[in-house]
Amino acid sequence: MSEALTFNYKIDGDDFTRAGEASSSVKNKLKQLGLDSDIIRKVAIAMYEGEINMVIHADGGSITVTVSDSDITMVLADHGPGIPDIEKAMQEGYSTARPEVRSLGFGAGMGLPNMKKYTDEMHIDTVIGQGTTITMKVHI
Amino acid sequence: MTIREMQEVLDARFLYGEELADLDVQFVFSADMMSDVLAYGSKCSVLITGLCNPQVVRTAEMLDIVCIIFVRGKMPDENMLALAVGKGIAVLATDHYMFTTCGMLYEHGLRGGA
DSSP: OOSSSEEEEEEESGGGGGTTTHHHHHHHHHHHTTOOOHHHHHHHHHHHHHHHHHHHHSEEEEEEEEEEESSEEEEEEOOOOOOSSSSHHHTTTTOOOHHHHTTOOOSSOOOHHHHHHHHEEEEEEEEEETTTEEEEEEEE | OOOHHHHHTTTOOEEOOOTTTTTTTEEEEEOOOOHHHHHOOTTTTTEEOOOOSSHHHHHHHTTTTTTTEEEEEEOOOOHHHHHTTTOOOOOEEEEEEHHHHHHHHHTTTTEEOO
């Protein structure tokens, strides 16, 4: 593969039952490309956490995944409320999720720490009241 | 231990993926919080949970989990089972509580991933 492949997804913000469809699609595409299963799992977990976060906190957004010879880059962009304190948000167990989100099995304050744990690079750009863009990279 | 053996030990119903019954499994994670499964369950191939919504199947898919065991009589609906189609995930349901389910499988040699 000499030219990078790009996949774009729009994430619906009001349908929790469909959250994860984009991550599932990316996982399938990476499998078809014959990538190593450990790398695919890392990408799938990190993207799924991000996708769930978008639905829980930001009323959806968009995800762009680019696959090159050297890495897989995920850019998750939303127009949500922004993250007031990134340092706090990166702490395991810190969560601002609503109680009903917890009853669905999420909001334990593991999302962002997990995204960092499963990727080789992660960068968060956030502006209060405007939105958040998270860029993650997994090396191949 | 195979998925079939787990089914027998737990007196569980096979809801999907019976063709995977002979798969051998070793490590198990149990939780109702999918956040925790994603954080700590990446070495496990079996998920025991009492949570019953589509994100359970999605979480299993992302982690390459091959068998979900629903406890406390929880019964996934058709839409949830449809998500498991083509993903190589077997789905079992047992009436046992989570602690009992874990204990029975532990007695038969299965272990947690950490």
